[in-house]
Amino acid sequence: MSDMDLSRRFFRFIFVTGWVTLAAATGQVSAAKEVPPFRESRVPGGVAWIDLGPSTNLKPNATLDASRVWVLERDGRWVAISGIALATTPGAYQLQVTQGSETRAVAFVVKAKSYPVQTLKLNRAMVDPPPDVMARIERESAHLKTVRSTWRESEVTNAAFRLPSVGPLSSRFGVARVLNGKPRSPHAGLDIAAATGTPVVAPGDAVVLDVGDYYFCGKSVFLDHGNGLLTLYCHLSEINAKAGATVRQGDRIGAVGSTGRSTGPHLHWTVYLNGIAVEPELFIPIAKR
Ligand SMILES: [Zn+2]
Structure with missing residues (x-):
């Protein structure tokens, strides 16, 4: 997960590395x-x-x-x-x-790829969740693991995505994070900075797989595009999707917010293929970024 606080403090860094990512892509x-x-x-x-x-x-x-x-x-x-x-x-x-x-x-x-590293100092409570929420985190983590391993056979999977919201790409996929001197999981998604209430839309045709309000991700929607291609939307201020419903590319599924572990409004977007988080920008035509 990410947050706007990190993004702002390292805006200049990300601005520079963003162009490196774009050139590589x-x-x-x-x-x-x-x-x-x-x-x-x-x-x-x-x-x-x-x-x-x-x-x-x-x-x-x-x-x-x-x-x-x-x-x-x-x-x-x-x-x-x-x-x-x-x-x-x-x-x-x-x-x-x-x-x-x-x-x-x-x-x-x-082949090897080196991703940028962010070194951050944060309030300890932001980095280590308080002990009384550990049971909740474990329960949600087990549930989300099951969701991520969903397989739905589909004749056609539309993987030519559009961006799910409008705003600057404030934190890129893969950035390695060192928080208060400790290496943490790299950033497994793409952050789009936008004001609370900015619409979030389906990037491609899908079935709504899961909706929930989770400790880290906040209000979240999981979409299933078929054949093991899934997408996740975190920190929403509202959810406009129901599990089991079919959505078409561009349909509204929620709105940008700052729920869960986040210090400012943004959309955290993860793309999963065969249960693995992959670079969302590979699915977006360069001209549409
Ligand atoms: Zn993020």
Whole structure:
């Protein structure tokens, strides 16, 4: 999670690193003829497109670390679209692929990427939750883990997203955080700074998977775009979505706020693929950022 306080204090830092991120992303655009719904980036926190052979054969089932991976058909080939965890050590990895009665391993290589580091000093209560909320945090963490592992088979997954709200991108995905001298989890989402009440919309067609009010995330909505592609919206001031409802790209699902562990209004947006948080900006056409 993130908060505006951090964002403001490090605005200049993020402004500079933001352009580095943008330049790196621009270099990763796939060949024009492929017209992908989004871009590939085989780095920790990125997304790998892995060729699984001609689509004249039976559709394969692919898993990474026992989690099911999205497989789609493109240009006459089966392609696995797999999230790569931020904590991944660069090197060779394998997808387990089952096709009919045959099972094989398909290798792919994850390259290194260095994300910026933020060193922050914060009020201790902001960093370490008080002991009396630990039971609540554990309960919510178990629930959200189940939500994140949801798999809904879908004929079509629209992964060509639009930004879910309007405002400056105030904290980018992957930024490593050192709070009061202790390394903490890197920033697993993208923050959009906007005033309380600014509409939050579905970035693509989806089913509303979960709504709740959680300790860290505050008022939250989870969307399921099918085939293991999920998105999460945190710190909302209001929720305008009901679990189980179908939403189309651009439909309002809530409004920006500062609920949960946040010190100022902003939208924290996470994109999950096969249960892994990945770079949301890979799903946004560069011209629309
Ligand atoms: Zn955030």
